[in-house]
Amino acid sequence: MTVRTRIAPSPTGFLHLGTARTALYSWAYARHHGGQFVLRIEDTDVARSTQESVEQILASMHWLGLDYDEGPIYQMQRLDRYREVVEQMLAAGTAYRCYCTPAELDAMKEAQRARGEKALYDGRWRPAPGKVLPPVPEGVPPVIRFCNPPEGDVTWNDLVKGPIAxxxxxxxxxxxxxxxxVPTYNFAVVVDDWDMGITHVFRGDEHINNTPWQINIFRALGAPLPQFGHVPVILGDDGQKLSKRRGAVSVTAYEEGGYLPEAMLNYLARLGWSHGDDELFTREQMVGWFDGTHLSKSPAQWDAAKLAWVNAQYIKAKPDAELAPLVAAQLQKRGIVPDDRLTAICALFKDRCDTTVALAGWAAAFYSDVQPGEADRAQHVTDAVRPAIAALGDKLATVAWDKASIAVAIKEVLAAQGLKMPALAMPVRVLVMGTAQTPSLDAVLALFSREEILKRLQAS
Structure with a gap:
């Protein structure tokens, strides 16, 4: 059997983190088993589906690197197929037309609730031997209902939860x-998974209540059942489920916020799955390890600080030449066009950053004027240190412009002025970078032009 998995987002909003995690698990499982991964767009909610959402979903999948072997396949382009299957079910007696009006359904369920019963459709239009159906009302378009088995249990061995009945x-x-x-979700998804040969379905555990209907429809069609794995929800900071309507943030928002896709995949993978104590791992390692086991049965808690830590580790490990274009894109949003110094700037500052936005914040000081805060200027750029700053400017005007020569010049000024390094380095950092805390001062100064450093020092 060839393993075939799928992700089937609805384009009624952005691709959010829970769906991205499900996509990752489905993708990794298919890749682990040498199978195929399918992208399907479930766009039958015509009133709420938008092309903008479709494009955001595709962009998110591309950014995350979750490549699919087939798709995108759109449900609204498959209406003829759904009609064909429905006609077969009507002919086989596994589906029937129901002419209940919304008002009748409301009254039916209200009466059931008044009797302390669960509100369920009472089957009044369901054909049965010897049963006389109501007369077909004029002008009432019917829905089509599935003849659900009236007795027995629906059971399956869930890949995450274990046996469910x-x-x-x-x-x-x-x-x-x-x-x-237009078909409803539970019907269209069965026909799609059947036609597309889906063997394994990973999805959020909010779908557990849909699964019995789907299994029964599969059986009524004589279609092979996929294996189901229902992963727990992701909870937000408030302990409530993240969703499109509540607290969730789009995948593309994290891209814009300076997160790396490999870090996002690593973090999402650990929200409900583990491989021993491994916190950081490559995409290739996850594919090698992800066999469908070690999926958590408990909800995961979204932790923004942990994601930032993971992203920082990936930024530190990323080659500077690969990091620079990402930082350049962030700078360009600020109207800054960087030059070939950017790779070296990234190398110097990346250990201090947990996003490329933060790294771009450091880099911006090399391409635009800085305005030190009044508190930093008052604390560090004092009358007592101004002579030393002026002396450093005189030294730097004539030395060779490289890190080693700049370091010698700083040491000579410190010796001549009888100062320790922090007394001079911190005010110089404030004037040059706008902050008293930076990497090694000589390394920072060497990445500027001599002219720019002398200009900033003169602002003391």
């Missing part, structure tokens, strides 16, 4: 086609 009396005759002819 739900009694058929807990669910009713699901609407599979709306009055406008």
């Amino acid at each position: 739900i009694n058929n009396r807990e669910i009713d005759d699901l609407i599979i086609v709306r009055t406008d002819g």
Whole structure:
């Protein structure tokens, strides 16, 4: 059997973190087993689906590097196929037309609740031997319902949760086609997974209640069942589920915020899966390890600080020449066009940064004027140290412009002025970089032009 997995986002909003994690697990499982990964766009919610959301989903998948073997496949382009299957089900007696109006359904469920019963469709339009159906009302377009088995349990061995059983009396005759002819989620997803040969379905555990209907539809169609794995939700800082409507942030927002895709994948993978005590691992390592086991049964807590730490580790490890274009893109958003110094700037400052936005903040000081804060200037650029700053400027005007020569000049001024390094270095940093804390002063100064350093020192 060839393993085939899929991710099937709805384009009613951005691709959020929970869906991205499910996509990662589905992708990694397929890659681990040498299988295929399919992208399907579930766009049957016509009123809320947008092309902008589709484009954001595709951009997010591309940024994360979750390459798919087939797709994107759009459900709204498959309506003829759904109609074909529905007609077969109507002919086979596994589906039927229901003419209940919304008002009738509301009254039915209100009466059930008043009797202390679970609100379920009562099957009044479901054909049965010897049963007389109500007369078909004029002008009422029907929905099509699935003949759900009335007795027995639906059972499956979930890849994450283990054995699950739900009694058929807990669910009713699901609407599979709306009055406008558009299929509902639980029907379309079964036909899609059947037609596309999906063997393993990873998805959020909010879908557990949908699974019995889907299994029953698979069986009614004589279609092979995929294996299901329902992963727990991701909780936000407030302990509530992250979702499009509540607290979630789009994947592309993290790209814009200066996170690296490899760091995001690493962090998402650990939100519900582990490989021993490994915190940091490559995409290739995850593929090698991800066999569908070691998935957590408990919800994961989103931790922005932990993500920032993971991203910082990846920034430190990333080759400077690969980091520089990412920082350049952040600088260009500020109207700054960097030069060939940027690679060296990244090398010097990346250990201090947890995003490329933060790194661009350091780099910006090399391409635009800085304005030291009044508190830093008052604390560090004092009358007592101004003679030493002027002396350093005189020295730097004539030395060879490299790190070693600048270091010698600084030491000579310190000796002549009877100062220790912090007394001179901190005010110089404030004047040059706008902050008293930077990497080694000689390394910082060497990345500027001589003329720019002399100009900034003269501002003391």
